[in-house]
Structures are given as structure tokens and as C-alpha cells.
Amino acid sequence: xxxxxxxxxxxxxxxxxxxxxxxxxxxxxxxxxxxxxxxxxxxxxxxxxxxxxxxxxxxxxxxxxxxxxxxxxxxxxxxxxxxxxxxxxxxxxxxxxxxxxxxxxxxxxxxxx
Amino acid sequence: xxxxxxxxxxxxxxxxxxxxxxxxxxxxxxxxxxxxxxxxxxxxxxxxxxxxxxxxxxxxxxxxxxxxxxxxxxxxxxxxxxxxxxxxxxxxxxxxxxxxxxxxxxxxxxxx
Numbered sequence: 001x002x003x004x005x006x007x008x009x010x011x012x013x014x015x016x017x018x019x020x021x022x023x024x025x026x027x028x029x030x031x032x033x034x035x036x037x038x039x040x041x042x043x044x045x046x047x048x049x050x051x052x053x054x055x056x057x058x059x060x061x062x063x064x065x066x067x068x069x070x071x072x073x074x075x076x077x078x079x080x081x082x083x084x085x086x087x088x089x090x091x092x093x094x095x096x097x098x099x100x101x102x103x104x105x106x107x108x109x110x111x112x113x
Numbered sequence: 114x115x116x117x118x119x120x121x122x123x124x125x126x127x128x129x130x131x132x133x134x135x136x137x138x139x140x141x142x143x144x145x146x147x148x149x150x151x152x153x154x155x156x157x158x159x160x161x162x163x164x165x166x167x168x169x170x171x172x173x174x175x176x177x178x179x180x181x182x183x184x185x186x187x188x189x190x191x192x193x194x195x196x197x198x199x200x201x202x203x204x205x206x207x208x209x210x211x212x213x214x215x216x217x218x219x220x221x222x223x224x225x
Contacts, residue, residue, distance in 0.1 A: 042215030042217050043157065043213070044215070088154075090156050092157075092213075101147075101159040101162065102157075102213060103159070104156030106155060107154070
């Protein structure tokens with residue numbers, strides 16, 4: 001199993017540009033989520049999904065959209081990038097949403113100029 | 114989810130046990146204690162979790178006090194590769210979504 005994969009590893013955007021961060025898992029996990037981590041801080045939840053077709057907002061959802069059309073994929077879309085969205089983005093998955101350990105991807109480093 | 118308090122940083126000599134404390138005085142009866150770690154620039158990695166009994170796996174041991182208001186993660190023989198930020202998280206799972214609330218964690222530095 002590849003586990004949780006994320007692409008790209010690094011991206012530079014200009015303010016106002018849009019892009020999609022890709023996340024995929026091959027463990028047939030129902031639960032997937034997106035976090036962002038700013039320098040020297042812990043992770044903050046952006047959006048999560050408890051299954052295909054179901055998504056919900058986390059702690060810091062503004063400026064981001066998600067969809068979950070398949071169990072495997074959970075893309076994160078930045079609608080109009082802002083410098084405040086410069087961060088490292090981590091995708092995670094777990095078998096279910098109940099007391100399950102989460103598996104994290106390697107992260108995408110995003111710089112918005 | 115209950116709030117946790119951890120020391121900002123700790124040092125440990127290679128080969129010795131690393132004991133990382135966590136206070137969670139407002140924990141409720143159905144909340145689990147989870148430990149994750151994050152090695153520099155990588156995604157967080159699950160270590161161990163427990164409810165009220167002590168737990169041990171191939172990576173670490175988790176000691177939870179009888180009143181459940183604090184816990185200690187023990188790495189029995191720390192290596193240089195254990196240098197990382199360690200997060201103590203108290204969480205209750207639900208069908209509406211399982212979210213991990215990360216604090217700032219403890220930076221553990223294992224010294225040769």
C-alpha cells in the first residue's frame with residue numbers, strides 16, 4: 001500500500017490564483033481530512049469527510065473548498081489564493097471516524113506571493 | 114475536546130528512557146488520550162492511545178493516572194531518530210467526525 005499520497009510536494013502561487021491540492025489513499029478508509037500547519041504551530045483542521053459524498057467544515061474552512069466523489073480521493077481547492085494561506089498542508093485518513101488512528105500524508109508546502 | 118498542557122521542550126540522552134508528560138485535567142469519561150509525533154517537515158505519525166488502562170506497543174508505553182487527569186508517554190530507549198515534536202491529544206470520536214486538535218506539543222531532542 002502507498003498509504004496517503006499528496007501532490008504536489010511544493011507549489012508557488014501568486015495572489016488570486018486558484019489551485020487544487022490532491023490527496024489520495026489506497027487503504028479503503030472512510031474518513032479523510034485536511035489540516036494546515038503554520039510555522040511553529042500545531043495542525044488546524046480545514047475540512048473533513050466521513051465518506052464519499054459527505055463533507056463538513058473544520059476549524060479554519062474559509063477560502064477552501066473540498067469534495068469527495070470517491071472513497072480514495074479528497075482534493076482541496078483554493079479558490080483565490082492569499083498570502084495568509086502560505087502554509088504546509090497535510091491530508092489524513094482513517095478507517096472510520098470513531099477512535100481510529102489517522103494516517104498522514106507527506107504534506108504540500110504552499111507559498112503564496 | 115479536553116485541553117492538554119505539555120512542556121515546550123525536553124532533552125534526553127540517547128539510549129535512555131524519554132518520559133513525556135501531559136496534563137489533561139478536564140478530560141471526560143469517554144475521551145481517549147492519543148499521542149502523535151512529527152519529525153521535522155514530515156506528516157504526523159501515530160504512536161499510541163488509551164482510555165484508562167496503561168498501554169504498550171512496539172514504539173512506546175502510555176501511563177495514565179488513575180484519575181485520568183494526566184498521562185506520560187515513555188520511549189524506553191530513545192534514539193536520535195526519536196527527535197521530534199510530540200503531541201498529546203484528548204479526543205472523543207463520533208460519527209459526525211473525528212478531529213484531532215493539535216496543540217503546540219513538546220519538542221523532544223535526543224542527544225548523542
